[in-house]
Amino acid sequence: MLPGQQAYWGSLELQNYPDALSVVRALAPDEPVILNRPHAAARAARFFAEKFPGKSLYAVKANPSPDLLEVLWASGITHYDVASISEVRLVRETLPEAVLCYMHPVKPASAIAEAYKVHGVRTFSLDSREELDKIVKATAAEDGTPAADLRLCVRLRVSSDYSELSLASKFGIDLADAGELLQATRQVADWLGVCFHVGSQAMTPFAYVQAMERVRAAIVDASVTVDIVDVGGGFPSIYPGMEPPPLGDYFDVIARAFESLPVSYSSELWCEPGRALCAEYNSMIVRVEKRRDDELYINDGAYGALYDAAHVGWRFPVKCLAEGRVDALGTYSFYGPTCDDADYMEGPFLLPADIQPGDYIEVGMLGAYGAAMKTRFNGFGTGSVVTVDDEPMASQYRGDRRDPRQSDNVVSLR
Ligand SMILES: *Cc1c(COP(=O)(O)O)cnc(C)c1O
Numbered sequence: 001m002l003p004g005q006q007a008y009w010g011s012l013e014l015q016n017y018p019d020a021l022s023v024v025r026a027l028a029p030d031e032p033v034i035l036n037r038p039h040a041a042a043r044a045a046r047f048f049a050e051k052f053p054g055k056s057l058y059a060v061k062a063n064p065s066p067d068l069l070e071v072l073w074a075s076g077i078t079h080y081d082v083a084s085i086s087e088v089r090l091v092r093e094t095l096p097e098a099v100l101c102y103m104h105p106v107k108p109a110s111a112i113a114e115a116y117k118v119h120g121v122r123t124f125s126l127d128s129r130e131e132l133d134k135i136v137k138a139t140a141a142e143d144g145t146p147a148a149d150l151r152l153c154v155r156l157r158v159s160s161d162y163s164e165l166s167l168a169s170k171f172g173i174d175l176a177d178a179g180e181l182l183q184a185t186r187q188v189a190d191w192l193g194v195c196f197h198v199g200s201q202a203m204t205p206f207a208y209v210q211a212m213e214r215v216r217a218a219i220v221d222a223s224v225t226v227d228i229v230d231v232g233g234g235f236p237s238i239y240p241g242m243e244p245p246p247l248g249d250y251f252d253v254i255a256r257a258f259e260s261l262p263v264s265y266s267s268e269l270w271c272e273p274g275r276a277l278c279a280e281y282n283s284m285i286v287r288v289e290k291r292r293d294d295e296l297y298i299n300d301g302a303y304g305a306l307y308d309a310a311h312v313g314w315r316f317p318v319k320c321l322a323e324g325r326v327d328a329l330g331t332y333s334f335y336g337p338t339c340d341d342a343d344y345m346e347g348p349f350l351l352p353a354d355i356q357p358g359d360y361i362e363v364g365m366l367g368a369y370g371a372a373m374k375t376r377f378n379g380f381g382t383g384s385v386v387t388v389d390d391e392p393m394a395s396q397y398r399g400d401r402r403d404p405r406q407s408d409n410v411v412s413l414r
Helices: 020-027 038-051 066-074 085-094 109-117 129-139 175-188 206-222 247-259 275-281 307-311
Strands: 011-017 033-036 055-059 079-082 099-102 123-126 151-155 163-165 191-195 200-202 228-230 268-271 282-292 295-298 318-320 329-335 344-352 360-363 384-388
Touching (some): 011 020, 020 282, 020 360, 020 384, 038 055, 038 066, 038 247, 038 275, 055 275, 066 085, 066 275, 079 085, 085 099, 085 109, 099 109, 109 129, 123 129, 123 191, 151 175, 151 228, 175 191, 175 206, 191 206, 206 247
Parallel strands (some): 011 384, 033 384, 055 079, 055 268, 079 099, 099 123, 123 151, 191 228
Antiparallel strands (some): 163 200, 282 295, 282 360, 318 360, 329 344
């Protein structure tokens, strides 16, 4: 990122700090500060690039910050799963040589045409006959000659039962109808793929086993040659109360399932991690503006990076940055800064019993679906971005995995 350039969410300071406490001491910030940890994202990217038994596509929607995209690219992630024409343009602009795969099953025709003709996108996903026809039409030459280099992935509906956040009801074709669509897609595709998404934060590798069984049934039913099997996202990160098995277990199970599929030996295995590649990239410093008993009014919330904490009760670890507070902990809920009652995070969040207005809090593990969710609603949502050198509050990639003191800092409310 060039000096003076705008980061995705605020102005990116050029100076590095050792940790959140140093940022508070130096800046005493009036607005929330997002902390970037490039070393953590680089470590995650290298892990997937080296250990996943196939190709890893970064799912850009989890965190589209250009500074993060550059870190992932430099650490071996060459393919990017994009879902809108704005994401196509953003990644193309940031990483001119990246391979872009447009994996939203419902796209405007104009977006497909621009992606194919202007940005070199060849891979598209679909889950209906209408979308297939739309893709063929939008990518044809002016004289009507159909494109001969399309890589088309048919999205199967699979169960989200093993994941914290469902992606099962919206997209994906039912197994009963998949055979016909696979055959029709095979007719026009240079490469034919099958893809699915087990839901986000899949807490057991078994989620992929049941999905791969559906892939097998669909391939057998259609009797088509399949060139790509794409197991989607869903790879978990670590949050309080949610400690999944090591990612290596997921990779082993997926590799075994892939090897036993009726596909040619030259077919490729893909995955689309979002959360797992970026969760550790960001945390955020917020300030307590007011305390009312066990309710803390902080300066970010439901319309900011804490969207998931408010809307789906997601558990993020927290840490008080004020010095000299007592060891005894109290349980708190948070109000965000907007005037909306819904700007509320029930928690409970465990913080010092004598926390006061003016104290700062670091909220961890906000790289995935956190920093990306900020809006400007009600005049909030601005702030700055700095880089820190310390470890994220939890890590899948460090070996020791987690500081146990942080592990139950936020108690599940579900
Ligand atoms: C959101 C999404 C992903 C990333 O999911 P994670 O759970 O963050 O890994 C991957 N692929 C598709 C098609 C998605 O919509």
